[in-house]
Amino acid sequence: MKVVVLRLGHRVVRDKRLTTHVLLAARAFGAAGVIYSGQRDEGLEKSIRRVVEIWGGPFQVEYRRDWRGVIEEWRSRGEVIHLTMYGVPIQEVIGEIRRSRKDKLVVVGGPKVPAVVYELADWNVSITSQPHSEVSALSVFLHELFEGRELSKDFKDAKLKVVPQPRGKKVVRLREAPA
Amino acid sequence: MKVVVLRLGHRVVRDKRLTTHVLLAARAFGAAGVIYSGQRDEGLEKSIRRVVEIWGGPFQVEYRRDWRGVIEEWRSRGEVIHLTMYGVPIQEVIGEIRRSRKDKLVVVGGPKVPAVVYELADWNVSITSQPHSEVSALSVFLHELFEGRELSKDFKDAKLKVVPQPRGKKVVRLREAPA
Numbered sequence: 001m002k003v004v005v006l007r008l009g010h011r012v013v014r015d016k017r018l019t020t021h022v023l024l025a026a027r028a029f030g031a032a033g034v035i036y037s038g039q040r041d042e043g044l045e046k047s048i049r050r051v052v053e054i055w056g057g058p059f060q061v062e063y064r065r066d067w068r069g070v071i072e073e074w075r076s077r078g079e080v081i082h083l084t085m086y087g088v089p090i091q092e093v094i095g096e097i098r099r100s101r102k103d104k105l106v107v108v109g110g111p112k113v114p115a116v117v118y119e120l121a122d123w124n125v126s127i128t129s130q131p132h133s134e135v136s137a138l139s140v141f142l143h144e145l146f147e148g149r150e151l152s153k154d155f156k157d158a159k160l161k162v163v164p165q166p167r168g169k170k171v172v173r174l175r176e177a178p179a
Numbered sequence: 180m181k182v183v184v185l186r187l188g189h190r191v192v193r194d195k196r197l198t199t200h201v202l203l204a205a206r207a208f209g210a211a212g213v214i215y216s217g218q219r220d221e222g223l224e225k226s227i228r229r230v231v232e233i234w235g236g237p238f239q240v241e242y243r244r245d246w247r248g249v250i251e252e253w254r255s256r257g258e259v260i261h262l263t264m265y266g267v268p269i270q271e272v273i274g275e276i277r278r279s280r281k282d283k284l285v286v287v288g289g290p291k292v293p294a295v296v297y298e299l300a301d302w303n304v305s306i307t308s309q310p311h312s313e314v315s316a317l318s319v320f321l322h323e324l325f326e327g328r329e330l331s332k333d334f335k336d337a338k339l340k341v342v343p344q345p346r347g348k349k350v351v352r353l354r355e356a357p358a
Contacts, residue, residue, distance in 0.1 A: 018196055021312035028311035029319075055309055086341055086348040091330050118346050128330055129341035130234055132207035133200035136318035139311075140208075143319050151270050151307055162265055162308035167297050169265040 002103040003031045003145065004074075005138065008067055008117070009110035010038035021135045022108060023048050023061065029142035030150035031106070033060030037067035038110070056155025071105065071120045078103035079122045083137045084113065087124030094144045097123060106141065108134040181257075181282040182210045182324065184317065187246055187296070188289035189217035200314045201287060202227050202240065208321035209329035210285070212239030216246035217289070235334025250284065250299045257282030258301045262316040263292065266303030273323045276302060285320065287313040 005026040010019045019036065023044070026034050036044075040063050048061045064070050074080050079102045097104075107117060118124055127137040142150060163170040184205040189198045198215065202223070205213050215223075219242050227240045243249050253259050258281045276283075286296060297303055306316040321329060342349040 018200070021197070021314060024309075024311040025315040028307045028309040029315070051310055084348075086344060086350075088343050088345055089330060091327060115347070118348075124345060126341070126343055128207045128332070129343060130203075130207040130334070131230055132203040132318075133314050135200060135312050135314035136204040136208070139315035139319050140322050143322065148270060151268060153307070155309070162305070164267050164305055164308060165265060166267055166303060168294070169263075169297075171265075 001101050003142070004103075004105050005031045005034045006067065006070055006105055006107045007034060007036040008038065008107065008113060010036045010041060010044070011110070012039045012041045012044075015110065016041065016044060018135065019044060020047060022138060024051060025135050025139045026142070027051070027059045029139050030146050030153055031142060032058070033062065035062045035064050035070055037064055037070070054159050056158030058156060068116070068120070071107065071117070074105035075120065075122070078105060080105045080107060080120060081123045081125055081141075082107040082113075082117055082121035083127060083134070083141055084109070084118070084124050085126050085129050085131060087126040089129070090125050090127050090141060090144060093123060093125060097125075098145060098147070104145075106138065108138050110134075180280050182321070183282075183284050184210045184213045185246065185249055185284055185286045186213060186215040186313075187217065187286065187292060189215045189220060189223070190289070191218045191220045194289065195220065195223060197314065198223060199226060201317060203230065204314050204318045205321070206230070206238045208318050209325050209332055210321060211237070212241065214241045214243050214249055216243055216249070233338050235337030237335060247295070247299070250286065250296070253284035254299065254301070257284060259284045259286060259299060260302045260304055260320075261286040261292075261296055261300035262306060262313070262320055263288070263297070263303050264305050264308050264310060266305040268308070269304050269306050269320060269323055272302060272304060276304075277324060277326070283324075285317065287317050289313075
């Protein structure tokens with residue numbers, strides 16, 4: 001089961017850090033890649049590719065202006081799951097979503113999500129019905145989808161790797177790190 | 180078991196949105212309140228208090244310049260858990276952390292966490308050893324700590340409440356909403 005995240009409505013100046021966190025969370029919690037729409041942001045792409053270069057992959061970043069086209073393509077090849085505080089509680093539907101085994105597009109919005117996204121999605125899923133963050137919604141959704149197995153995911157071709165410690169920091173070099 | 184989140188090193192301009200997301204995630208995923216250090220930010224406090232006023236509580240926001248004092252106080256009344264990508268994997272220690280039943284201070288950093296935090300913490304815990312986000316680390320940690328019960332937490336004195344829907348948005352007014 002391949003999972004790709006679609007981040008809607010990125011704005012270069014206002015959203016750079018939050019979108020970076022969304023994309024890094026997507027990678028860390030087991031997604032195969034992200035597609036983002038809104039404004040093209042080469043700095044964002046570069047910073048994510050640099051994380052992949054250092055900490056491993058595979059993990060793809062792609063810009064697509066036509067987010068609706070992305071969702072429609074995925075409706076024919078897999079399932080589309082839109083994370084929203086207005087949707088059906090994750091605890092009621094995650095079992096069924098896991099069992100389908102289809103590839104999944106997980107859609108996370110910015111502040112204004114067009115109403116058609118709710119219509120195009122196979123599932124509108126809430127991670128609590130409270131206002132919080134697309135970063136937390138995505139992370140907890142992927143953590144539940146992968147049932148915690150993502151926590152020990154191995155990343156390929158990493159140059160650096162953390163060796164977990166009760167105190168302090170230990171990082172080992174696995175191959176030549178980029179300058 | 181009461182859980183309070185300590186957010187270190189807030190910077191008013193650079194971190195406003197991310198810290199807002201950290202604080203909202205703390206509330207949504209069941210913490211009783213947050214303390215933040217770094218720069219005092221009355222706009223941040225006001226926006227969180229407004230969320231509590233509308234969507235319910237209780238949830239406290241407090242500024243403390245002396246973050247080290249906060250950690251030291253908590254060492255004598257409960258446990259201090261520092262979330263860091265360099266720490267011990269959550270899946271190895273969450274059972275023991277849950278069983279202690281002591282009140283907990285969950286510390287999340289900004290970019291530069293002083294080394295002494297690693298020393299003062301009872302636990303340095305990683306939510307994956309990959310770079311991602313303090314928002315995702317906090318959310319997944321609280322979700323694991325509360326074993327998913329936080330997903331259906333009831334918030335007191337809410338003025339608005341979402342009624343989950345498979346499509347679209349439904350919000351009901353429980354009492355007079357503020358203008």
